Amino acid sequence: MSYLLEILGRGLLAELAAAFRQLLEDDSExxxxxxxxxxxxxxxxxxxxxxxxxxxLADAQPGGAWESFARAVQLDPTSLRGYAGLxxxxxxxxxxxxxxxxLRQAVAQYQDDPTVWFAIGFCxxxxxxxxxxxxxxxxxLAAAPNLRNAHERLAALHLRHGQVDAAVEHYEHLCFCxxxxxxxxxxxxxxxxxxDRHQEAIRCYRTALTLDxxxxxxxxxxxxxCDQAGLYRDAIEHxxxxxxxxxxHAQNHLRLGDLFAKVGREQDALxxxxxxxxxxxxxxxxxxxxxxxxxxxxTYVDAAKWFNRGIEINDRLLSAYVGLGIAQLEAGQPEEAQxxxxxASSVEPNSTLLFGEMARLHLxxxxxxxxxxHLNPQAATSxxxxxxxxxxxxxxxxxxxxxxxxxxxxxxxxxxxxxxGLLLQHSRRDAEAMDAYQAAxxxxxxxxxxxxxxxxxxxxxxxLDEATTLLRQALALxxxxxxxxxxxGLLFADRYKFDLAYQQFEHAAxxxxxxxxxxxxxALALQNMGLLDxxxxxxxxxxxxxxxxxxxxEIIANAISQHQP
Numbered sequence: 344m345s346y347l348l349e350i351l352g353r354g355l356l357a358e359l360a361a362a363f364r365q366l367l368e369d370d371s372e373x374x375x376x377x378x379x380x381x382x383x384x385x386x387x388x389x390x391x392x393x394x395x396x397x398x399x400l401a402d403a404q405p406g407g408a409w410e411s412f413a414r415a416v417q418l419d420p421t422s423l424r425g426y427a428g429l430x431x432x433x434x435x436x437x438x439x440x441x442x443x444x445x446l447r448q449a450v451a452q453y454q455d456d457p458t459v460w461f462a463i464g465f466c467x468x469x470x471x472x473x474x475x476x477x478x479x480x481x482x483x484l485a486a487a488p489n490l491r492n493a494h495e496r497l498a499a500l501h502l503r504h505g506q507v508d509a510a511v512e513h514y515e516h517l518c519f520c521x522x523x524x525x526x527x528x529x530x531x532x533x534x535x536x537x538x539d540r541h542q543e544a545i546r547c548y549r550t551a552l553t554l555d556x557x558x559x560x561x562x563x564x565x566x567x568x569c570d571q572a573g574l575y576r577d578a579i580e581h582x583x584x585x586x587x588x589x590x591x592h593a594q595n596h597l598r599l600g601d602l603f604a605k606v607g608r609e610q611d612a613l614x615x616x617x618x619x620x621x622x623x624x625x626x627x628x629x630x631x632x633x634x635x636x637x638x639x640x641x642t643y644v645d646a647a648k649w650f651n652r653g654i655e656i657n658d659r660l661l662s663a664y665v666g667l668g669i670a671q672l673e674a675g676q677p678e679e680a681q682x683x684x685x686x687a688s689s690v691e692p693n694s695t696l697l698f699g700e701m702a703r704l705h706l707x708x709x710x711x712x713x714x715x716x717h718l719n720p721q722a723a724t725s726x727x728x729x730x731x732x733x734x735x736x737x738x739x740x741x742x743x744x745x746x747x748x749x750x751x752x753x754x755x756x757x758x759x760x761x762x763x764g765l766l767l768q769h770s771r772r773d774a775e776a777m778d779a780y781q782a783a784x785x786x787x788x789x790x791x792x793x794x795x796x797x798x799x800x801x802x803x804x805x806x807l808d809e810a811t812t813l814l815r816q817a818l819a820l821x822x823x824x825x826x827x828x829x830x831x832g833l834l835f836a837d838r839y840k841f842d843l844a845y846q847q848f849e850h851a852a853x854x855x856x857x858x859x860x861x862x863x864x865x866a867l868a869l870q871n872m873g874l875l876d877x878x879x880x881x882x883x884x885x886x887x888x889x890x891x892x893x894x895x896x897e898i899i900a901n902a903i904s905q906h907q908p
Contacts, residue, residue: 346526346529346530346532346533346662347502347530347533347534347537347818347819347820347825348789348791348820348824348825348828349526349530350495350498350499350502350510350514350530350533350534351499351502351503351825351828351829351832352499352828352832353495353496353498353499353530354491354492354493354494354495354496354499355496355832355833355835355836356465356492356836357836358431358434358435359430359431359434359435359442359462359465359466360400360431360434360435362458362461362462362465362492363427363428363431363458363462366423366424366427366458367397367400367424367427367428367431368397369394369397369398369401370394370397371394371397371398373394375395375398375399375402378391378394378395378398379395381395382395382411382414387418388418389414389415389416389418389419389422389425390415392411392412392414392415392418392425393411393412393415393422393424393425393428395408395411396408396409396411396412396415396425396428396432397424397428399411400428400431400432400435403435405431405432405435405436406432406436408428408431408432408435409429409432409433409436411428412425412426412428412429412432413425413429415428416429421452423449423452423453423456423459426445426446426448426449427445427446427449427458427459427462429442429445430442430443430445430446430449430462430466433445434466437837439466439469439470439837440466440470442466443463443466443467443470446459446462446463446466447463450463455486456486457483457484457486457487457490457493458483460479460480460482460483460486461479461480461483461490461492461493461496463479464476464477464478464479464480464482464483464493464496465496465836467479468496468500468833469833469836469837473500473503473504476496476500477497477500480493480496480497480500481493481497484497489516489520491517491520494513494514494516494517495513495517497509497510497513498510498513498514499829499832501513502534502820502825503825503826503829505822507534507537507538508538510534511531511534511535511538511540514527514530514531514534515531517531518531518547523554525551525554525625525659525663526659528547528548528550528551528554529547529548529551529659529662529663529666531547532544532547532548532551532663532666532670533666533818535547535670536666536669536670536673536818537819537820539673541670541671541673541674542674544666544667544670545667545670545671545674548663548664548666548667548670549667551663552660552663552664552667575602575605575606576606578602579599579602579603579606582595582598582599582602583599586599591622592622593618593619593620593622593623593626593629594619596615596616596618596619596622596629597615597616597619597626597628597629597632599615600612600613600614600615600616600619600629600632601632603615604636609636609639609640612636613633613636613637616629616632616633616636617633620633625656625659626656627653627656627657627660627693630649630650630652630653630656631649631650631653631697633649634646634647634648634649634650634653637649650697650698651697651698653693653697654694654697654698657690657693657694657697658694658792658795660690661687661690661691661694661795662791662795662817664683664684664686664687664690665683665684665687665795665798665799665814665817665818666818667683668680668681668683668684668687668814669811669814669815669818671683672811684799684802684810684814687795687799688799688802688803691796691799694765695765695768695769696769698762698765698766698769739766739769739770740770742766743763743766743767743770746759746762746763746766747763750763755786756786757783757784757786757787757790757793758783760779760780760782760783760786760793761779761780761783761790761792761793761796763779764776764777764779764780764783764793764796764797765796767779768796768800773800773803773804776796776800777797777800777801780793780796780797780800781797784797789821789824791817794813794814794816794817795813795814795817797813798810798811798812798813798814798817799814801813802814
């Protein structure tokens with residue numbers, strides 16, 4: 344489900360100016376005041392007016408930017424920069440129809456400019472003129488066949504109208520252009536599955552799993568021999584030479600980090616783990632080792648954030664195994680499908696373990712921030728007494744209680760039910776975890792992660808038919824949900840309309856106390872489409888689950904005092 348929803352959100356721009364990033368780059372060394380002075384009076388230099396427009400647009404002054412670009416176009420009717428700037432200023436002012444006319448004036452003179460055609464398509468799409476938008480995007484591809492955003496928006500429009508074969512063609516092209524992108528491969532696999540191309544789906548899933556850096560590694564016999572013999576410094580020296588020759592190998596940086604850790608050079612180890620994650624953001628092992636390194640140094644917030652990122656990477660791997668299993672079932676390969684589901688079940692605990700660790704670390708980070716206030720000698724004595732009396736309890740139990748309290752206050756927040764399920768599953772309370780996932784799905788039947796988690800739990804208990812139904816549902820996309828998410832994506836891309844709609848929803852929520860907690864569910868929908876960073880959103884939710892109650896402060900203080908590395 345989530346990958347099909349992401350297709351609907353791919354290629355959207357938060358602002359039209361993003362399409363013209365190079366054309367509207369601030370190339371003036373003058374201050375804003377100097378530019379204003381230069382444009383004052385009867386200045387006839389279109390270049391300076393354009394420069395001032397670019398500066399004001401970057402400074403979130405679209406009204407002033409519009410005036411400068413309008414003057415530039417008046418002075419030079421052939422100025423592509425002026426027309427593009429006018430369109431971007433109009434877009435910022437919520438005048439998409441006027442921005443479209445600005446762009447049409449530009450394309451009348453620059454008929455083969457792919458960026459202008461893409462921007463026209465984007466404005467048409469926001470104005471709900473889908474057929475015309477398709478024509479404009481296709482014109483942009485005629486001028487620049489590898490323009491990624493155009494392929495992505497065309498695929499979204501085709502998927503919206505059920506033209507899956509056409510969407511497949513665009514993602515096949517994207518995979519050809521960027522063969523190492525796992526997300527793009529998974530989207531193509533889901534599209535193949537949607538139109539019953541089971542063998543093609545299996546091939547894409549397997550390729551994605553092969554590309555995952557945690558499924559393979561670069562080996563070097565000499566480094567391995569030195570490592571096994573305990574000659575760590577020799578191994579480091581040889582591997583550093585390899586890194587100089589091949590600096591872009593994430594696996595070599597990870598291995599070098601491990602060697603530095605063995606000789607006690609922990610800062611060097613962390614730097615190489617970070618470089619491995621920079622080179623390959625999907626590297627789960629590097630992500631976990633970065634979190635562990637921060638944990639070892641007592642930097643709890645950073646540790647928790649990296650563990651949280653690891654959850655998102657692991658969940659994607661989990662989704663790939665589930666997709667492979669469903670494709671194999673549909674292709675008449677039940678034994679292979681069960682093996683894939685078993686692999687998914689073996690991968691799944693990584694997410695719950697990481698989430699459990701993140702929950703603990705959030706409590707620790709809260710204590711670290713309040714150490715001076717709460718860890719004084721009197722408090723320490725009190726905490727010791729509480730600990731000896733057995734009243735403190737387990738940190739995960741504390742987070743479960745907090746999550747349950749938050750659910751009591753916000754029962755329509757699907758993400759809270761889901762995270763309660765993760766915590767319960769981490770505590771091996773699987774029956775209760777299943778109830779929590781079902782509660783999440785009652786609020787949001789399209790919640791892909793909850794569908795997968797519940798499906799795998801059912802699979803482990805032998806309820807195979809129920810499990811398969813849920814896992815199939817996780818990869819499906821019903822037209823109603825697809826249309827809602829598509830329109831939400833366009834609304835999100837139009838900041839003026841999005842802000843207005845948000846204000847209206849807020850007003851409605853205040854007038855109706857029983858109104859659903861739309862903020863939470865709106866955030867979840869945007870995460871499903873890839874329009875909000877999942878790891879960052881998940882971290883914010885975890886922070887919301889830790890109000891500074893008296894009991895919470897006692898547990899936090901006790902955790903810090905007893906678990907300092």
